[in-house]
Amino acid sequence: MALRVYRNYDALSHAAAAEIVLQIKQNPISVLCLAAGETPRLTYNLLPEIADKEGVDFSRCRFVGLDEWLGIPDTNEGSCAWFLRENLFAPLNIAPRQINLFDGMTKDPAEECRRMSRRIVDCGGIDLMLVGIGLNGHIGFNEPGVSEDAHVHVTELDETTRSVGQKYFREATVLQRGITLGLRHLLESRKAFMMAAGAKKAGIIRLALEGSITTKVPASILRKHACGDVLLDSEAASMLTVI
Numbered sequence: 118m119a120l121r122v123y124r125n126y127d128a129l130s131h132a133a134a135a136e137i138v139l140q141i142k143q144n145p146i147s148v149l150c151l152a153a154g155e156t157p158r159l160t161y162n163l164l165p166e167i168a169d170k171e172g173v174d175f176s177r178c179r180f181v182g183l184d185e186w187l188g189i190p191d192t193n194e195g196s197c198a199w200f201l202r203e204n205l206f207a208p209l210n211i212a213p214r215q216i217n218l219f220d221g222m223t224k225d226p227a228e229e230c231r232r233m234s235r236r237i238v239d240c241g242g243i244d245l246m247l248v249g250i251g252l253n254g255h256i257g258f259n260e261p262g263v264s265e266d267a268h269v270h271v272t273e274l275d276e277t278t279r280s281v282g283q284k285y286f287r288e289a290t291v292l293q294r295g296i297t298l299g300l301r302h303l304l305e306s307r308k309a310f311m312m313a314a315g316a317k318k319a320g321i322i323r324l325a326l327e328g329s330i331t332t333k334v335p336a337s338i339l340r341k342h343a344c345g346d347v348l349l350d351s352e353a354a355s356m357l358t359v360i
């Protein structure tokens with residue numbers, strides 16, 4: 118695992134955007150799994166301009182979803198699907214055939230898990246994952262205590278996730294379950310980046326990077342990844358003792 122610390126959110130976002138562009142340059146048919154959430158928002162907003170400048174073509178790559186709130190339709194602004202559509206797919210003109218997201222309104226979550234697992238196998242596995250970290254250490258919706266061997270699964274959201282998750286919604290929303298790629302997908306991806314920004318993430322970043330490697334802090338599992346890097350701004354890195 119390599120740790121990279123940038124002076125601020127802007128520099129961090131430029132670095133993450135450059136990694137995505139590099140991936141597409143090296144392999145235009147890459148399979149990407151990019152998180153929703155506040156952290157990567159600027160990264161995605163920077164992509165069209167960088168891609169344009171560098172002549173990078175996103176028309177052949179594929180996207181798979183990382184996670185989704187169960188029971189929330191993709192027409193809700195708080196859904197991961199909405200976020201990705203607005204911030205990533207529409208600005209980059211990504212065609213619907215390139216996109217495979219979870220259906221948060223599925224009547225059969227177990228089948229939805231199988232469908233996404235099959236999809237990932239069919240497209241040859243994930244080339245690049247870009248993930249964030251929750252205040253409880255989760256990645257996607259891999260909540261503390263999740264199995265390291267889990268692939269796609271449905272999860273009961275923990276208290277922190279339910280309350281922190283309110284920030285994505287216009288009005289108070291009941292958030293009970295999520296559907297997510299598992300930590301096994303993270304470990305099986307060919308390359309993975311975890312991003313974090315802001316002082317509020319400093320405590321959990323320290324636990325994830327300097328505490329034990331344990332599924333009690335799911336993000337710590339990234340340290341087992343042969344090609345898994347952590348990208349932080351200086352505030353998120355402020356409690357690390359190695360800096």
Ligand code: GLP
Nearest residue numbers: 152154155156249250251257258
């Ligand atoms: C959310 C999502 C994750 C996201 C993480 C951090 O609940 N399930 O996919 O990466 O928590 O979110 P943010 O970037 O908004 O802090």
